Amino acid sequence: MTSESWLMRRLRGNLPRVQAITRPWSIPAPDGEAATRHAVHAPAKRVVVCGDDPLAFRLIRELIEQYGVHVTAILPSVKRRYGPEIARLIAEHGGRLVEAERPDTEAFERADLAGADALALVKQDDIGNLDAALQAQELNRRIRLVIRMFNLRLGHSVRRNFADVRVLSDAQMAAPAFVSEALGEVAPVHVRVAQRTLFVARRADVRRDDVVVGLARTAGEDEPELLPEDQDQADLVLAVANGERAATVLFPHDPEHRRRRRWHNPLRSIRGLISRRLWITALALLAVGAAATAVIAHYKHISWWGAAYVTLLSELTGASPDLQTHWPEKVVTTILGLVNVALIPVITAAVVEAVVNARLAIALNRLREPLSDHVVVVGLGNVGTRVMHSFVDLGVPVVVIDRNENARGAQSARERGVPFIVGDASNVETLRAASVNTCRALVVVSTDDQANLEAALEGRALKPDLRVILRLFDGRFADRVQRAFGITASRSVSYLAAPAFAAALLEREVIGTVPVDRRVLLLAEVPVCAGSQLDGRPVAAAQDVGEVRVLAVATDEERQTVWAPPAGYVLRADDLLTVVTTRLGLGDLLARTGGTVDVSR
Numbered sequence: 308m309t310s311e312s313w314l315m316r317r318l319r320g321n322l323p324r325v326q327a328i329t330r331p332w333s334i335p336a337p338d339g340e341a342a343t344r345h346a347v348h349a350p351a352k353r354v355v356v357c358g359d360d361p362l363a364f365r366l367i368r369e370l371i372e373q374y375g376v377h378v379t380a381i382l383p384s385v386k387r388r389y390g391p392e393i394a395r396l397i398a399e400h401g402g403r404l405v406e407a408e409r410p411d412t413e414a415f416e417r418a419d420l421a422g423a424d425a426l427a428l429v430k431q432d433d434i435g436n437l438d439a440a441l442q443a444q445e446l447n448r449r450i451r452l453v454i455r456m457f458n459l460r461l462g463h464s465v466r467r468n469f470a471d472v473r474v475l476s477d478a479q480m481a482a483p484a485f486v487s488e489a490l491g492e493v494a495p496v497h498v499r500v501a502q503r504t505l506f507v508a509r510r511a512d513v514r515r516d517d518v519v520v521g522l523a524r525t526a527g528e529d530e531p532e533l534l535p536e537d538q539d540q541a542d543l544v545l546a547v548a549n550g551e552r553a554a555t556v557l558f559p560h561d562p563e564h565r566r567r568r569r570w571h572n573p574l575r576s577i578r579g580l581i582s583r584r585l586w587i588t589a590l591a592l593l594a595v596g597a598a599a600t601a602v603i604a605h606y607k608h609i610s611w612w613g614a615a616y617v618t619l620l621s622e623l624t625g626a627s628p629d630l631q632t633h634w635p636e637k638v639v640t641t642i643l644g645l646v647n648v649a650l651i652p653v654i655t656a657a658v659v660e661a662v663v664n665a666r667l668a669i670a671l672n673r674l675r676e677p678l679s680d681h682v683v684v685v686g687l688g689n690v691g692t693r694v695m696h697s698f699v700d701l702g703v704p705v706v707v708i709d710r711n712e713n714a715r716g717a718q719s720a721r722e723r724g725v726p727f728i729v730g731d732a733s734n735v736e737t738l739r740a741a742s743v744n745t746c747r748a749l750v751v752v753s754t755d756d757q758a759n760l761e762a763a764l765e766g767r768a769l770k771p772d773l774r775v776i777l778r779l780f781d782g783r784f785a786d787r788v789q790r791a792f793g794i795t796a797s798r799s800v801s802y803l804a805a806p807a808f809a810a811a812l813l814e815r816e817v818i819g820t821v822p823v824d825r826r827v828l829l830l831a832e833v834p835v836c837a838g839s840q841l842d843g844r845p846v847a848a849a850q851d852v853g854e855v856r857v858l859a860v861a862t863d864e865e866r867q868t869v870w871a872p873p874a875g876y877v878l879r880a881d882d883l884l885t886v887v888t889t890r891l892g893l894g895d896l897l898a899r900t901g902g903t904v905d906v907s908r
Contacts, residue, residue, distance in 0.1 A: 354812050355418050357381045357410040357439060358429040361780050362455065362477055364389045364396070365805035366427060371400045373894040374813060379403040379418045381410050410439040415446050425451035425812040429477075431689065433458050437465060444469060453811045457689045457715070473811040477804035482693035484803060484822035488776040488796040489682050489748035490703070493543065498819040498830055500885055501859060501868040504548035505830075507821055513546040519871070520545050520856050520887055523823045531823050533889060536852045543823065545830075545858075545887060678726075679745040681706055685732040685762050686753030690778070690800055692716030694750060699723050706741045708732045709753075733761035738769055748774040748795075756780055763794060782825055796824075803827050806890045815897060821887075829888050836901035837880035847874040849884060849899070854892030859885040 352374075356367050359382040370376040379402060385394040397404050407414035410428065420426065426443050428436040433456045440452050452472040456462040462474030487494035497506035505519060521541025524532040535541050604614035681704035684695050691707065692715055698705040707720050712729045720727045730737035732751065743749060749766040751759040756779050763775045777797040779785040785797035806829055807817040819830035835841050841849055846857050860876065861868045861883040869876065878884075888896060 352424045352813065353377045353379070353422060354425045354427065355379045355381060355415070355420055355423045356427045356429065358427075358455075359383060359388045359390050359393060360429070360431065361389060361799075361801035362804060362808070363427075363429050364392050365799075365801040366429060366808050367393060367402075368396055369805045369809040369890070370812065371396065371402070373890055374809065374897070376813075377402060379405060379423070381405045381407055381414050381418055383408050409435065410442075412442050412446065415443055420450065421447050423447065423450060425453065425814075427453045427455075427808060427812055429453075429455040429808065431455070431457070433461060437461075440469065440472070451812065451814060453808055455808070457692075475804070475808060475811060476689075476693075477800055477808075478689035478693040480807060480820050481690055481798065481800040481803045481822075482697050484798050485690070485694050485750050485752060485776055485778070486697045486701070487822075488798070489698075489750050489774065490701075491774070494822055496819055496821050497548070500818065500830075501861060501870075503870075505545050505819075506548055508544060508546050510542050510544050513544065517546040518544045519547055519858055522821060522828060522887065525823065531826065532853075533823060533826065533828060534853050534856050534887070545821075678704060678706065678742045680704070680747050681742070681745075682748045682750060683708065683738075683741045683743055683746045683766075685709070685749070685751040685759070686778075687711075687714035687716035687720065687727075688752070688754055689715060691750075691752045692719055694752060695720060695725060696723075699725060706746070708737060708741055731758075733758055733765055735765055735769065738762070738766055743773070744769045746770075746773070748776065750776045752778040752800075760788065764792060767792065785825065798822070798825065806893070810893060813897060815893070818885075827890070829890065829893055831886055831888060831893060833884045833886060833893075833896055833900050835878050835880055835882045835884065839880075839901050840899040841878050842880050844878055845874060846872045846876045846878060849878070849886075849896065850874070851892055851895070853889070855886055855888045855896055857884055857886050861885070 354370055354376050356363055356370070356378055357380075358366075363380070363382070367378050367380060370378050378397065378400075380393050380397055382390055382393060382404070384390050384406060385404065394404055396402075403418065405414055405418045407417070410430075420443060426440075428439050428443075430436055436454050436456060440454055443450060443452065448470055450471070452469055454462065454472060454474050455477060456474050457476060457478060459474065459476050459479065462476075466472050466474060483494040483496050493507050493509055493512075497504055499505075507522065510518065510521075521535060521538040521544050522533070523543040524535050524540045525543050531543075532540075600611065600614045603609070604611050607614070682698055683706050684691050684698070685708045687695070687707055687709040691709070695705055695707055695716060696719070706726045706728065707716070708728045708730060709717065710729065710731050711717075717727060726741075728737060728741050730740070732738060732753075738744075743766050749763065751762045751766075753759055753762075759778055763777050766773050766775055774795045777785070777788070777794050778800060779788065779797045780799055780801065782799060782802065785799070788794055789797055802825070803820060803822055806827060807820055810817040810829065810831060816832040817829050818832060821828040821830065846860065849855060849857050857872060859868055859870045860872045860878065862879070862881065884896075884900070886893075886896065
């Protein structure tokens with residue numbers, strides 16, 4: 308039986324309900340009362356969150372404000388890092404605080420983990436989070452675990468040791484947003500759904516038949532309009548991969564690029580190995596020599612070549628005094644004697660510095676010659692490392708900067724042959740060493756907002772038209788910075804990742820995130836539970852302009868997936884909705900499909 312005939316059979320079986328539809332939000336309910344947009348009231352989930360960094364704060368706020376979850380926070384101190392903000396948020400909404408240096412059995416007992424529904428371990432410590440997860444499972448084997456890990460290979464390998472676990476990487480979620488802004492392209496986001504590969508693209512880059520849904524209207528200077536009612540107005544779309552054209556959009560950079568040998572200019576290499584001050588000193592000495600050559604040529608009535616010969620010998624060997632010469636010649640001879648004192652040390656210093664810098668460049672994989680049309684990434688933490696790998700995979704030349712030579716991604720940079728400069732990115736000399744004045748973009752993603760802003764401004768000072776992508780936590784501050792200093796874009800890692808972590812804690816599958824400016828859309832799979840508000844209702848009841856779009860409905864009945872289901876398609880228990888939604892839309896949809904959150908506050 309074809310999917311089309313199966314669909315028609317199912318629609319005919321629900322024809323009385325379909326015929327009753329007049330408007331999406333005035334659908335008669337099964338009991339005869341008009342259906343409303345109010346979500347069902349259900350007991351709030353109890354979630355424990357361990358951490359005190361920006362992601363922990365954003366996650367707690369997401370759980371409380373968007374989903375009405377009762378949160379218990381375990382953190383080292385309410386006075387350090389984001390402890391004060393978390394404590395204030397918990398106090399305002401009636402949650403609990405547990406101070407413990409690290410999440411262990413004792414801390415979990417104080418937090419009443421045995422009675423909790425889910426646990427989020429979001430510290431930037433893969434092994435520490437894994438150890439805490441093992442201890443938590445000993446206290447509550449049924450608990451839902453969501454673990455933040457940078458090393459996803461390790462995370463996926465240990466999943467079989469837990470009954471119910473999701474392993475997520477905030478760095479992996481956020482990296483596409485920074486990469487796309489640096490290249491001025493659409494974020495390289497693609498997901499696999501029901502044997503189809505969906506990817507984000509500009510409408511002009513895909514065929515009309517391949518467009519699944521319009522995601523946003525980004526044209527103009529106003530903020531992007533998400534999930535517009537008029538789908539034809541959306542210039543950012545979700546499309547299905549289909550043939551070579553899709554491959555071109557998915558992989559816009561030639562993968563062979565990174566294997567092409569670059570032509571090395573010896574003069575550029577030497578220039579990069581000698582410091583700027585030494586170059587200035589050498590040029591000053593050469594200028595003195597040139598002036599002396601002109602004077603000697605004039606007063607001795609000899610050719611320029613002869614004068615240069617006399618000057619060179621005078622500089623290198625010193626000159627014998629001659630009282631019969633003209634006074635300008637005496638002055639020049641005296642100056643050349645002084646130059647002789649300085650020239651040999653300068654030459655020696657240049658040679659020594661070049662040799663030492665060359666050896667360090669080889670040993671540390673630093674930039675050996677100035678580059679152009681590359682991307683400079685500042686910060687080799689979790690996010691910076693992911694961003695670096697993304698550029699290398701796309702074949703884009705990249706240079707990385709970090710003040711710590713043993714940063715998380717340092718070894719990866721050396722293994723992949725990425726030039727690594729150890730230094731403070733707010734220092735102009737460090738940025739010059741990375742050839743920022745000739746790069747295509749500067750991506751600043753360290754965890755220090757102040758250092759990030761300083762590096763961005765120094766980069767702009769070197770190159771006024773530089774494309775700068777900045778990582779900042781506070782969205783309103785970031786907007787002001789963009790307007791005041793002309794920053795190309797600013798992004799918050801915690802803002803991009805928190806919705807996916809929150810959804811995972813509520814046992815909902817977020818299969819992808821799509822950054823749109825400083826906002827984010829979620830691709831999620833949401834089951835329809837028996838007895839929920841949407842059980843027995845048409846797809847139109849799940850749609851919400853600007854908030855939720857249903858892409859597909861999958862059912863256990865004959866394992867069918869209906870793409871772009873019509874508005875009258877009736878939903879039943881155990882149907883799985885694939886949706887693209889905002890954070891607010893997902894919270895409302897979860898309440899209407901299964902009553903997993905309490906929005907009755």
